[in-house]
Amino acid sequence: MDEEYDVIVLGTGLTECILSGLLSVEGKKVLHIDKQDFYGGESASLNLSQLYSKFKPSGQKPELKGRDRDWCVDLIPKFLMSNGELTNILVHTDVTRYIEFKQIGGSYVYRNGRIAKVPSNEMEAVRSSLMGIFEKRRMKGFLEFIANYDEDVKSTHQGLDLDTNTMNEVYNYWRLENGTKDFIGHAMALWPNDDYLNEPARQTYERIVLYVQSVAKYGKSPYIYPLYGLGELPQGFARLSAIYGGTYMLDTPIDEVLYEDGKFAGVITKEGKAKAPIVIADPTYFPEKVKKTGQRVIRAMCIMDHPIPNTNDLDSLQLIIPQNQVGRKHDIYIACLSDVHCVVPKGYYLAIISTIIETDTPHVELEPAFKLLGPRIDTLMGIAELYEPQQDGSKDGIYISKTYDASSHFESMTDDVKDLYFRVMGKPLVLKKRPNAEEEEGLNGL
Structure with a gap:
């Protein structure tokens, strides 16, 4: 198989599959290898026997x-x-x-010993069981401020500056109670802890806007999910890569990693030697290069x-x-x-x-x-x-993804994808808006 590639990708986790798909579309010749015999790596979906043999x-x-x-x-x-x-x-x-x-x-949140629905707009806030009548008014005012905020129209800023005021100061301006801050910060902005309270409000504002826009798209909740599990996502990107000429090899352990002058040069597997100047891999392939x-x-x-x-x-x-x-x-x-x-x-x-x-x-x-x-x-x-990589990959041509965190959505994972794409390609990932009919209809099944 002694072949030359532009990029070798190791592991078929979602991060790796998205990148091999994107790079294939960019015209790169991609070889994608996984030591396991199923797609998805750490982000796979398992059937019943696989599940029990892994955990019990x-x-x-x-x-x-x-x-x-x-x-x-x-x-x-x-x-x-x-x-x-x-x-x-x-x-x-x-x-x-x-x-x-x-x-x-x-979308629900646990508060004061019971489960309540997270209000997704001003109307739901008014009906919510999470707040008393005066707090509802304040919450409505806060959500209207978020919805109407316009960078260029000073009158919409309420005298607040999202880059200098902390999120706590924004909350306090609206006189919101701690419990209300809790569900806005954790169930809408989806922060995993309270560190965000003392940071500039801009990022929290953007997260709340994302939440509200996501709810507005299809109603009910901001979340969607693929039929047959998340394991479908890596396979979808793998198909994309294959359409653009990417080569896939499952059930193929790496026997040796090749280096030239301290830089990545290729791999040897049971199929032979494959050469490439760079590799994108999940942390399990280079344990010595992650922390x-x-x-x-x-x-x-x-x-x-x-x-x-x-x-x-x-x-x-x-x-x-x-x-x-x-x-x-x-x-x-x-x-x-x-x-x-x-x-x-x-x-x-x-x-x-x-x-x-x-x-x-x-x-x-x-x-x-x-x-x-x-x-x-x-x-x-x-x-x-x-795990996360110890270095950015520019010195040795080895670009390693981060482990998937505990968060309940994919936003941190896509940050990692964009970061890796930028380091590998030397340019930011620009997602073109496609003005076709399919985009208007939205996603399959919704």
């Missing part, structure tokens, strides 16, 4: 209905913001042709035969437990899906809990979430260490 190899498997392949359980539960960057990349590259999406039924971020994520996949109580029997939702509400430093996320998304057989629900570990007994940290779920048929848990 010697454990008792409960009697569950349906065929093995009726189950598609994500290793990393995340939803797409319907107006977010990943959705923009999907539309820009036409990968939407291969994947059908379904909306997520609702631990110091954070670990625990995820629990809960199989249930009922929807989450107190959520209007919705077929899917996101539920956020803000850290303040349960005396933690990091939020706890719950993603719930059902047969409507083709990830479990009819009659089952899948709730996946994730958070950053703070103690020596991580499973105990999930108790507040378990309490909200009600009875569970089975629970499978996994812990993942988070």
Whole structure:
């Protein structure tokens, strides 16, 4: 196989597959290799046997209905913001042709011991059970300020400067209560902790706008999700790469990495030698070139035969437990899906809990979430260490992605994609708006 390529990509995680798709479209000759025999790497969706052999190899498997392949359980539960960057990349590259999406039924937050719907606009804020009557008025004023804010029209700024005023100062200007700050910051701006309060308000403003626009796009919630699980996303980008001449090899371990003058030069596999001046890889391929971020994520996949109580029997939702509400430093996320998304057989629900570990007994940290779920048929848990590259890749031609974090959406992952694209290509990723009919209709299935 002694062949020359422009780029070799190792691992078929979502980050790697998006990049191999984008680079193939740019005319690069891409070779994409994965040591595993399925797509998706850390972001794969597993069938029932794969799931149990990974998380409970010697454990008792409960009697569950349906065929093995009726189950598609994500290793990393995340939803797409319907107006977010990943959705923009999907539309820009036409990968939407291969994947059908379904909306997520609702967005909820845990507050004062109960579950409440997150208000997505001024009208819902007025009806929300989260606030008293005066607080509702203040919240309505705050949301109107966000909606009407115009950089060039001073009168819309209310005397605030998003680049110098902290988010806490903006909240205080509207006299918002701590509980209201909590759900705006954690369930709308989707910050994982409270550090953002003392930072300039600009980024939080942008996050709230993204949330509100995402809700406005299809109603109900800001989130969408691919049928048959997130494992469909890497495969969609892999097809894109293949259409543009990319070569894929699954189940192909790397026998040796080749270097010339300290720089990456290629790899040797059972198929022979493949040469390229640069490589994009997930952290598992170059353990000596990554460092631990110091954070670990625990995820629990809960199989249930009922929807989450107190959520209007919705077929899917996101539920956020803000850290303040349960005396933690990091939020706890719950993603719930059902047969409507083709990830479990009819009659089952899948709730996946994730958070950053703070103690020596991580499973105990999930108790507040378990309490909200009600009875569970089975629970499978996994812990993942988070890694990031030690260097930017410019010296040795080795560009490494970051591990997927505990957040409940893909915005941090797309930041990593754009960052890697810029380092590899030397120019920013520009997503062209496509004024075709398909764009007008939105995504498949919605």
